[in-house]
């Protein structure tokens with residue numbers, strides 16, 4: 001190893017420590033690497049130093065550790081350590097609204113076409129259409145809903161629908177509705193997940209309804225440079241999200257208790273609610289501000305729509321993970 005070189009941790013690899021251990025978030029390759037507290041401290045200290053000075057401080061044994069992190073491509077050797085500035089943590093959102101969920105059931109009497117148009121004006125990117133099993137909606141109405149999405153800004157539509165409507169999603173229909181990313185068929189005979197030739201994820205579940213209570217599992221963690229930066233300042237699940245349940249109540253998430261008005265009240269405007277400080281209050285409650293989560297090594301990738309409650313000047317998640325260790329098992 002050339003002792004005149006300097007060691008640098010890659011700028012897209014972030015060291016995060018918590019009460020439950022330490023991690024390297026490798027954001028370009030979307031992976032987590034578990035490291036010991038000692039390795040965390042050492043990496044923090046040797047980043048930007050010359051190999052010569054590192055060996056002087058830690059002895060020759062440190063070379064094994066450096067070799068390991070070079071092999072894992074967490075760090076690299078360079079002649080010019082100052083040429084790699086930190087990535088800016090400033091975050092900029094192109095669209096006001098990122099995602100929305102519309103619940104549609106027998107009791108639904110809001111105008112979904114109008115709602116979709118309003119969401120489009122807010123620049124909504126992701127839409128989940130959740131048709132309940134008891135919905136008395138007709139195939140024609142469903143087709144009209146999709147028609148309303150045709151010229152929208154939407155990038156992805158997830159559909160949850162009783163399997164009895166499967167015939168709607170024909171080859172021609174999927175060819176025309178290329179924004180559909182996934183379809184979950186409720187009340188299927190078997191549980192199965194597959195990607196069809198239109199790159200639409202088809203999930204078949206036996207349940208008649210979707211269970212909105214999420215489990216905190218590794219599969220729900222999200223890794224990207226943008227979501228990492230967002231997670232430092234925002235609640236990545238709730239930020240810029242709006243949900244309208246089957247009864248027309250506007251909520252931060254479909255199963256939250258608190259609501260912010262009902263669409264049956266003609267004076268309720270989606271954009272007005274969406275832009276109100278009351279509605280946006282939980283958007284900025286990042287994991288760094290939530291008890292337990294703030295000392296968890298997964299706090300910058302844990303994606304959870306769970307409701308939050310505030311008590312004695314502290315934020316808590318209503319549904320948190322059982323314990324750190326169970327999540328750790330899922331993560332490794």
Ligand code: SF4
Nearest residue numbers: 293296298299302321
């Ligand atoms: S819910 Fe659990 S895994 Fe997620 S950030 Fe909080 S403590 Fe960590």
